[in-house]
Each structure stands twice: as C-alpha cells, then as structure tokens.
Amino acid sequence: MKEDFLHHVWKFLKFNTSSLETTDGVSLSIVQVGQHNLNAGPDFFNGQVRVNDQLWAGNVEIHIKSSDWYAHRHEEDPAYDNVVLHVVWEHDVDVFTKDGNPLPTLVLKGRVMKQTLDAYHQLFGIKKQWINCEPSFDTVDSFTISNWIERLFIERVETKNKLLLSLLSDSKNDWEALLFVLLCKNFGLKVNGASFLSIGQSIDFSVARKCAATTKSLEALLYGQAGFLQAEMDDFYFSEIKKEYHFLKAKYKLDNTSVIAPKYFRLRPPNFPTIRLSQLAGLYAKQKELFVSVISAKTLEEYYAIFEVSASEYWDTHYNYGVISAKRKKKLTKDFIHLLLVNTVIPLKYSYAKYQGKDISEALFELASSIPAEGNSIIKKFNALKKVANSALDSQGLLQLKNGYCDKKRCFHCAIGNSLIGK
Numbered sequence: 001m002k003e004d005f006l007h008h009v010w011k012f013l014k015f016n017t018s019s020l021e022t023t024d025g026v027s028l029s030i031v032q033v034g035q036h037n038l039n040a041g042p043d044f045f046n047g048q049v050r051v052n053d054q055l056w057a058g059n060v061e062i063h064i065k066s067s068d069w070y071a072h073r074h075e076e077d078p079a080y081d082n083v084v085l086h087v088v089w090e091h092d093v094d095v096f097t098k099d100g101n102p103l104p105t106l107v108l109k110g111r112v113m114k115q116t117l118d119a120y121h122q123l124f125g126i127k128k129q130w131i132n133c134e135p136s137f138d139t140v141d142s143f144t145i146s147n148w149i150e151r152l153f154i155e156r157v158e159t160k161n162k163l164l165l166s167l168l169s170d171s172k173n174d175w176e177a178l179l180f181v182l183l184c185k186n187f188g189l190k191v192n193g194a195s196f197l198s199i200g201q202s203i204d205f206s207v208a209r210k211c212a213a214t215t216k217s218l219e220a221l222l223y224g225q226a227g228f229l230q231a232e233m234d235d236f237y238f239s240e241i242k243k244e245y246h247f248l249k250a251k252y253k254l255d256n257t258s259v260i261a262p263k264y265f266r267l268r269p270p271n272f273p274t275i276r277l278s279q280l281a282g283l284y285a286k287q288k289e290l291f292v293s294v295i296s297a298k299t300l301e302e303y304y305a306i307f308e309v310s311a312s313e314y315w316d317t318h319y320n321y322g323v324i325s326a327k328r329k330k331k332l333t334k335d336f337i338h339l340l341l342v343n344t345v346i347p348l349k350y351s352y353a354k355y356q357g358k359d360i361s362e363a364l365f366e367l368a369s370s371i372p373a374e375g376n377s378i379i380k381k382f383n384a385l386k387k388v389a390n391s392a393l394d395s396q397g398l399l400q401l402k403n404g405y406c407d408k409k410r411c412f413h414c415a416i417g418n419s420l421i422g423k
Helices: 003-011 114-125 142-170 175-187 189-201 205-211 215-226 236-252 273-286 290-296 300-306 334-355 361-369 377-385 392-406 415-422
Strands: 028-032 044-051 054-065 083-090 105-107 318-320
Touching: 003 054, 003 083, 003 114, 003 415, 044 083, 114 415, 142 175, 142 334, 142 361, 142 392, 142 415, 175 189, 175 205, 175 273, 175 290, 175 334, 189 215, 189 273, 205 215, 205 236, 215 236, 215 273, 273 318, 290 300, 290 334, 300 334, 334 361, 334 392, 361 392, 377 392
Parallel strands: 054 083, 083 105
Antiparallel strands: 028 044, 044 054
C-alpha cells in the first residue's frame, strides 16, 4: 500500500462515506476534503469535518499506519498543530494533540471501493514493466492523454526555464548572449553538449559578435577555444585559422583552460565537432540580429530560412583538418533544425515572454505541433503501446511523463494514472 494511493482515495472520496466513525466511536462526516498539498507539511489544507456534530476546519494528515505520525515526528512539528483529522489505512496506536486530546482518526481499510483497489493492484502489482500502466495504457481515452501531454509540455518547458535563468544570470542578463551559449550547447548535441557549452561560456559574447563579421574569424575563435589548433599541420586552411586565432587570443586575452575537450567517439561524421562549430560560425556570420529573428519568427518555414546555413567551403571536402573526403555540402538538415527549435528556440521564447509578463503558450503549442515528433527509444515505446506522438509537442510531453512521473512511480499525480484508478 502506498500513501499516494490513500491521498487519491481521500481526495476523490473513493470509499464508503456512510456511517463514518472515528476510532473511538464518535460520529464523523466530511464537509470538504481540503486542498491537496504537494509540498512539506500536512497532506491536505483547509479541510472541514464534523465530529459529533461539531464543525472543525483545519488540515488533514494521511498515513498508512497511525504510528507513522510518531515515526515522522509530527508531534514535534508546529506545522501539524492544526490537523483536525488523521486518516489511516490501519490504526495501530492512538495519537494525541499537543494539548493531550486524542486526534480524531478515520480508518479506511474495509471502506475503499473494490474496483478502486483492483485498479490499484493492477497498476502497482505487476513487476518488471517499462511503466506501471503498460498493460492498460491503450485503454486510456485519447482526449485525456492529449490534454495531459499539453500540460506536461509546458511543465517541461518550465523546467528548462530554470536552467535558462541561471545561464541568463551568467550572461549578465544579455538575452543575445544567452542565445549564443544555448546554441553552442545544442549544436553539440548529447555527446558534446557540455563541451560546446563550456566553449560558449569561455567567450565574452561581445567578442563573438565582433568575430562574427566573417565566418573565418568566428571559426578561428571557436576552434581555438576548443583546443583544435595546437598541432602543427601542413594544411593551408588550418594554418590560416591558427594564425587568426593567435591574433584574437592576444587581442582579447582569451583563455580556454576551463573548456571541456570535444569528443569524436561514436559520432557520425556529420556530427563531428569540426563540422558543427563551422555551421554555428556560419549561422552567426549570416544572421547579424539572430536573437531578434528567432524571437520574431512564428512559422516552421521562417525558422528553416533562419537556419539555412552550411559549414564553410573547406569542409565541403573535409570532416577533419588535413584529411580529404568526398565532396559534400555540410548543411544543417531539417532534423537538426527541429532539435534546435525544441531544445533552444521554444525554451528561449517561453522564458523571454515570461520575463516580459506574457503568456505565449498557445503560440508555442502551434509551433511545437508543426514539428515532427522525435524518434528516440522512449517515444517509440509509447507509440508501440498506443499511437500518441504525432508532433514535437507530443514527444516533449511524453518525455516529461516518462522522466517526471513514470520513472518516479508518481501515478497518482498523473492524469493517466488517475484515469485508470478512476475506472
């Protein structure tokens, strides 16, 4: 038995409420179950109950056993002084208020509806499942799932907002500088995200802005900070870039001792850090007011135009310095642009709007709905249970569902879990 289950039973009155009595035989009736508290303190605030026809208003605390009151040391915590009802599954010890009176206690065991208990055991009784509701997920109506996914999408963006606010502070509250470090991080993808972020943070954005006058200058800055220009090599372009970096390093007193070295291991050549950093340089050389463009754009087509960039010409025949490969233009693919929109643009637009006191949730829903769903293993698994991910809005919501609810067994805080228990 989980305490969260008892919260659900109390919150939705999933038990026989007729002829209620406290453990000492006093008549009891429920006027209001109260407001569910998900933070520290009593489980429900502002509940109302009648005990022997006397109306009591206060908090409600819920435990598996009455003795949990003492196990959790609530008798020492003033936050529990205003508890007017103790709701338990089993009563194994009397609990007293701070002035020595018995705390009214209601036992739920034997009163919970059978179908509710059966649904609970089905949800939590089967072991070694990918998610608790795996056998029943496809029975949940699509309306419930889609509404919950929209809420989870915003919840996920809000979680990212906390990181953005921290990075904004590090960037001296310069939103353009924030966009730069975000793009650095996300051009690195999962393997080199931390490395590219450290590169971006090692460069004052005012320096990056000046170097963005030409792709070559910004490439030199990024490659030098990444530590790619330390070797000696018989390659004209490498020599030119290295010479440019030494000039920039002396001019701007650059330091890269805190930079995490980029990795090549298990990367496909199009994702090599050399290619991604050149594409990033090309983006800033092309878009002189990138932050304004990103914030102003609304449609997927507008974003395709913004991010229509390639690595510099040298990389048409290279993936690394000095090693010639078959000629191929290294453009940003639409799939990569979609990742940038999901991981950079949407969180940035949300944070900037919130900073201005605006709500642009509907606009973000529209943009995310126009982006194809991600194809990672989590999304594929959900779609195998029931086809629910049709867009990035869906896939981002499902990632939040898996990581924030399923993995943490928070089924009673989940609309899908509540729907199944409600059946």
